[in-house]
Amino acid sequence: MKRTSGERVILWTLPAVAVIWIAAFFLFPGFVRPMSPRSSAAEVAAFYRNHTARIRYSMILLNWFCVALIPILMLIVERMRGMAHRTPILRFCMIGVAGAAPIAFLTATVFWLLAAFQPERPPELTQLLNDLAWVTFTCGVPFLVAQCGFLAMAIYFDRQDHPVFPRWVGRFNIVIAIALIPAGFAGLTKTGVFAWDGLVSFWAKNVAIALWIIVMSVVLARVIERDADAADNAAIAG
């Protein structure tokens, strides 16, 4: 007997978290028009001096909420119990990467906050912290790529009459994984679509993450409703 009590509560934290994330995203002045890796040290330092407050508050917010997706991921992991798998190994893979990805993002926020903590420090130091933050944020995709890959594989192997997730969700995860991969190469160039402010490494990557969260939460909501209804019916019948 699956214990599903409270899963709706966890699911409904997502809209709240999404609002906070979107707010933080627009509050951080370096995201709306992504900071360029071509900026000189002086420009970067000026940026941190001019926007100190917005950088601090947005990053503190992200610092609090970067782990907020973990409960949602655990909902997915719990759904994976119902899949037609022989072993829990893909669940273990998911749990493994679910913890590492937010910690990587947390590290990036620490660098941003550190740069904004003392904007009057020598410009080169500010630029160094800024580089570390952006490299961690942009290139730090390994756990997300693997997460999509593991989930796609789990859905592919879920061969039963009523699979937990529809088959297209697996293919969707592959597409997202592919969209995330180029960001790993952002260190190779400072210009063009592959640079950390570029179309591929910034926009495609972050839109892909947003899309993944939206689509997966809708899919998850449907599955959870279905399970909850089934549980209710069983309770009535019993």
Next chain:
Amino acid sequence: MTTQQAATPTAPPARHVPGQPDMWFFVLFESLIFTAYLGVYLYYRAQHQQAFLQAQSHLTLWLGVVDTIVLLTSSWSIARCVEQARAGRYDVARRDAYITAAFGVIFLVLKVVEWTRQIHLGNTFSSSDFFQYFFFLTAIHFVHLLIGFVALGILVRQLSDVKLRSQELVETCATYWHTVDFLWVLIFAVLYVAR
């Protein structure tokens, strides 16, 4: 799943591996690692003899000799312990295990005293090449000895609990303890006596 293995003390067969054969894998592998550590030390020592000799003169040889004899005595005790356990005299065996532990503790205390003395003399982990090796080798051996107390704990539990008693495990733990002993014999020779 719930029943424990029923190990009754029996006379040893003509030729048998003392303890789990698997522990002998550890003995041989760990000896190789220590041989590598000691070999690296001897190689560099031979190239910088005066510096090593000068630093080595701060060690007290008789303290090292006492250390060695203390550990040898603990090894002797645990060897007796194994024999007594095999003969089914578990109370005597347990007493021998406690004697082993006591000598082990004496060794640990002597080591801490020696380290403290050297640090007061200004010889620390980062003060000279010789003392790098000295502190590294004695410390990593110290850690092995601490794990030896875990092994002794398992051994005493085997001797105390009628349901658990496994001569194989007693011998396995003793084999570990002897390994810690003979590794010290090697460390002592190259740190205190080698010139």
Next chain:
Amino acid sequence: MSPVALRDNPKRELWLAWGATVFFYNLYAVVFFVFTHIQPPGQPWYSPDQARTWFSHHHDGLLIGLALIFVFGGLSATSIALITYSIRRMSVSRAFSYSYLIIYSVSAVPGFLFICVALTAGAMRPDRSPQLQHWLYQLGFLSFSGTMGVFLIGSLVWMTAILLDRNGVFPKWFGYLNLCNALTEVVVSPSWIFKTGVFPWNGLIAWWIDVFVFGIYTGVFITLLRGFIIREDFGTGPLPPAPHWRFWATEPAEAGS
């Protein structure tokens, strides 16, 4: 094995995780030794100028090689998951398996992400001031080597599980090999103290003997995991011995008790 056979094979998930593990360790070796030349490690005693030269010298290799780690690094989870599963198959509490899963998953971030970030940041701007390049250089190598100690507890968790296990999932000697590995992992920590001699991050004792032991350990556990998958019967009792090759298969002790 053909794809069709794999689809119906009840062990497909295990074999895929095993294959991914082999792929990951090989990729790691190729990236670190061939592409980036992070191994053998750079000299710990480098001056700021030498560190800066090191970055410009290895510029392309570092960026391409580390990008590969950024893309495939998440596959490290497969070996952790497989080992977690193997511990769950033992007759010990699941607390052991979950401890192993958490310890190794969390260690991945300082274990390999920090060095990738630090060295990528350094290679991206080879014209940065030597002092800062020097700092990135040290951050990279020390976060990579100096944090090996976290695997001490992880190895001991696995060791304890193997030694207590009555299902014969792994031979006991491998349990003791875990102890050997754990004790060499802590030997790397003097790299926080020394720049020359045998104890820095490229030292003979602190690094190479440890890498040698870790290499043997990794090779052995990948082989043993293969044997484990072959023997796996999806039950809860003692694992049956390997069908043909009995080299690593300890007899399931106390079977039927």
Next chain:
Amino acid sequence: MERLNKRLLAVWAILTAITAGYLWIDHSAVHGGRAQASTVVTVLAIGLATLKVRIIMREFMEVRRAPRLLCRLTDVWVVLMAATMIGLYIAGRILAR
């Protein structure tokens, strides 16, 4: 009252005597109040130590009652350890010249 195992006592006495013998070796290595580098002393120290290791393995660790494979394996190991250590020491001395 259990009987004292005379064999183990003798082994312990021999091992302790060899250990005490190091004091004499050390004494002989000092010339004019200062310790001198000496290959003889080093080789002797390693040789005696590995001899002690073999005695510990044979008697205390009961290898003498173990299958021949383990007897031979441990003997090979003792030789291997001694040869590696002495070899590296001598290699270091040769390279130092």
